Amino acid sequence: QVHLVQSGGGLVQAGGSLSVSCAASGRTFSTSAMAWFRQAPGKEREFVAGLNWNGIITYYEDSVKGRFTISRDNHKNTVTLQMNSLKPEDTAVYYCALRDWDISTDQFEYASWGQGTQVTVSS
Numbered sequence: 001q002v003h004l005v006q007s008g009g010g011l012v013q014a015g016g017s018l019s020v021s022c023a024a025s026g027r028t029f030s031t032s033a034m035a036w037f038r039q040a041p042g043k044e045r046e047f048v049a050g051l052n053w054n055g056i057i058t059y060y061e062d063s064v065k066g067r068f069t070i071s072r073d074n075h076k077n078t079v080t081l082q083m084n085s086l087k088p089e090d091t092a093v094y095y096c097a098l099r100d101w102d103i104s105t106d107q108f109e110y111a112s113w114g115q116g117t118q119v120t121v122s123s
Helices: none
Strands: 003-008 010-013 018-025 032-039 046-051 058-060 068-073 078-083 092-100 117-122
Touching (some): 032 068, 032 078, 046 078, 078 092
Antiparallel strands (some): 068 078, 092 117
């Protein structure tokens, strides 16, 4: 079983930057795909970004391409989402998730989840 603990996030004005991080415990982290999802009030949880076990393959949701960067450190068992040029529509609770094998945009294919971190972007 892998335990994911998130940190970061907060409140920022539009155009600003924030990062959210996820620390994993457990021996499967370095061989697992990691992803970030988000859920805005009244909306379904959606895929934001993901990367494979060694960080070489990444995938982004179209609205965040060029603004968000996902990265991982397999020595520290962490994954980070750096968010730049933030927009009010990026406001949501952000979740990290872990999955065996490859990246998936389907939340139901992820076995482990972080506790969620609020990101609020004011206009």
